[in-house]
Amino acid sequence: MKYTGMQRKVDNAGRVVLPAELRNLASFSLGTQVEVSVEGIFIRLKRHSMACNVTGEVSEDNLVLADGKIVLSPNGAKYVLVQLKKYIR
Structure with a gap:
């Protein structure tokens, strides 16, 4: 796992905005379905297979x-x- 140095706050609705740079690196575009999993203390996002x-x-x-x-x-x-x-x- 690569540390990016980026930090984001969780808003009142529990959301976190992913910066455009990260979305582009992960090939997340508008409407991309994302799978969310928890691995220990980490929350993992990946494109839905x-x-x-x-x-x-x-x-x-x-x-x-x-x-x-x-x-x-x-x-x-x-x-x-x-x-x-x-x-x-």
């Missing part, structure tokens, strides 16, 4: 299409490709 619509697999390798409406794992993509080839014939 979306599950494949076909296999249910959650992986950083998943392909996200159609503005997040379609999520395919490598195995799910292979399956869909086979099905599409059959359909197109």
